[in-house]
Amino acid sequence: MNNNEKATSVLLPLILIISLFFLWGMANNLNDILIAQFKKIFSLSDLKSGLVQSAFYTGYFVFSIPASLFMRRYSYKAAVVTGLLLYAFGAFLFYPAAAQREYNLFLGALFVIASGLAFLETSANPLIVAMGDPATAERRLNFAQSFNPFGCIAGIIIGREFILSGHEPSAADLAAMAPAALEQFYQAESHAVQGPYLAIGALVFLWAFVVLLVRFPKVATQSSAGESVSWNDYKNLLASGQFMFGVTAQFFYVGAQVCLWSYMIRYGQQALPGTGEKILANYLLASLVIFMIGRFFATALMARIKPSLLMFIYAIANVVLCALAVVSPNLVGMLALVATSFFMSLMFPTIFALTIKNLGEQAKAGSSLLVMSIIGGAILAAVMGFVSDISSIHTAVVIPLASFAVIAVFARSCYQREIKG
Template sequence: MASVPSSTTVKASNSTGSYALAFALVTSLFFLWAFVHNLEPILIPHLKKACQLTDLQSSLIDSAVYLGYFIMALPAGFVMKKYGYQRGIIIGLIMYAVGAFLFVPAADTRLYTFFLGALFIIASGCAFLETAANPYVTVLGNPETATTRLNFSQSFNGLGAFLAPVLGGKFILSGIEHSEAELAAMSPEALDSYLQYEASQVKLPYLIIGIVVVAVAVLFMLIKLPSISESQQKTKSSIQSALRHRHLKWGVIAQFFYIGAQVCVTSFFIRFAKFTSDIPEKDAAEWLGWAMLFFMIGRFVGTYLTRFISANKLLTIYSLISAFLLFIAMTVDSEIAVWAIFAVPFFESIMFATIFSLGIDKLGEDTELGSSLLVMAIAGGALFPVLMGYISDQSNIKIAYIVPLLCFFVVAYFGWKGYQPEVQTNSAD
């Protein structure tokens, strides 16, 4: 996931500094936040074991992360405007590193709330990084190549999304998967030893992540980056004014449901693979890594297809294909079910950006506020995994995939009719 620059004009000053070095440092941020976010599907089955959680409880990992984004989005923007992008980035990196280091005492205590708090802090830091990185990249060089630079930087987002499940599966997941009967047969001492071993698996990876992030923060402290400033445009826009645009209102709804669907699909993938096809957790993590690689490839394919198919139609088609794949996953008992979910990220690849661009189309002075509302709609990632976890606990993980399936129908409606610009008026206007 990557935030999108607002419509506010951003320009570089004439201050000295190496644009190439600045670009490299800022681009590293895209990798850092993508990497840590795509460890969440690894943490969900892992902490479910280590802390003996239900599916509902394990889904709170997503809630902690996306609530962190939702709560910190506006404060991050305020800090950037008041203190500048470089200081905002440093604050974000420090929060990110602190959250990563807190995984060590969290593992020692095996307190699930401790883990959730650490994840919330990491997500809060990433909210600062995403708020700064996209507009910063666009001004670090020739304005004519701004889009090319942004696309290049966002490719590192895809690299992080691919590597995180692969490395997380290798270094966090132990591969030890005891049945409930086997756990019940253990002595209290043996059970405690096993659970502590599982919890401790996260300590070294997150310690390394924290050290790397601190190193990046130090570089941002030592190197003077080109300063950038935002033009201050006075508008009369308000939330009420912005939501008079029917297509923006539907865009926010569609984004809310899409992010919920995206998080649900990947967060429970390892659990689903084990339940339906008895695929070991380490192997399932590798599957997920490749699925995220196809997510990245799907962005390029989708961009190419929009030359021949309108964006709203492609969004509708991709949403319906995703829903159909999830229907197959829910109704087939063989490994085909796993392959069906494996294919979904490819079709999800264009959805965030397409919903965003259609949602802010023809908003005029409401564009900047509309952009903020569409980004804040990522709060869907905090709600729908919890609902999915509850359904799984009451039935099973296959049935629980009804949640993202229905979410994709909402996205499909937006691409079919909801995207059409129309200003709603009332008698008070």
């Protein structure tokens, strides 16, 4: 087989793997809409509405190591198909959850979706890193991750157009409604999630079928069961200070991103009083567009600037922007929160690639531990909600501020290690 034939044979599988970044981005950012929607349907505090992210990211945490072991026993491709099927099943569960208008059922459905995404992220990220020169792993993964914001944007548009009604009665309005009218309002708002999630479930199920049928290269289909893994890999990685610093940085990055995007509409309700939820969703949409632009921009800059140094600069910029949002809970603070997305854009893939590069046979185990660090989204979103409930939402922005400070220290550490050779 000549080089052209080889390139053709991997093109469709590559497109299918890159599409996964779109699909999990869509699921992740629909949660930001769901927080606003569930807060309205169930009259939740900020802490309780943050349980959307807690349930979601706990699914990642619980299934990351099982996904890694499954991938090693069967293959990257088998893990992808399994992840897509779990994702579809979780989306379908939104129909009965909405019919019964039960918050815990929604949280369960989100947990199932996230379990599928744990399989997808645990397999797709290291596969992209493995498909090429280790020296360009950060750039290659940043390029693949550049398609993730398209899914994020799609999730916000779907939520804004098909879930958010724009009907936001005050507590006094709700108290004045007749029981029948109040029940009708809650039913309509709950049922608004059914159609979008049924459509998403059908699309993801179809995608699983396509992946199953398409022929993938050997690296994606071979089992690694004959390799000696195992819990010793995890034991060695957990004993590595350098690796665990990367896991810690990823924990705080995911936590910061989830906090900022999950509570952006809530922040806007305080900073821009009287602004409707659909208008505030546009600020979230703008932040995702900026995030997407930032990802491509960062990928280009990495040809000239070491990824670790660039991430250090970006992390410091976000510390400053978060501080501005804390002290200026108005339009200035809102725009500062939007701007953080540009500087967040390179962080996940860069932390991931810097942490697993040169791990060799331990890359799959390392990938699963990095995906487990996504539990930061569950923990820090709940913490930010708690701080908001006892103080204010703008004060709670100190949580992502502190997270970016940790990332800056990690990036500086990586850069110093690189220049010392």
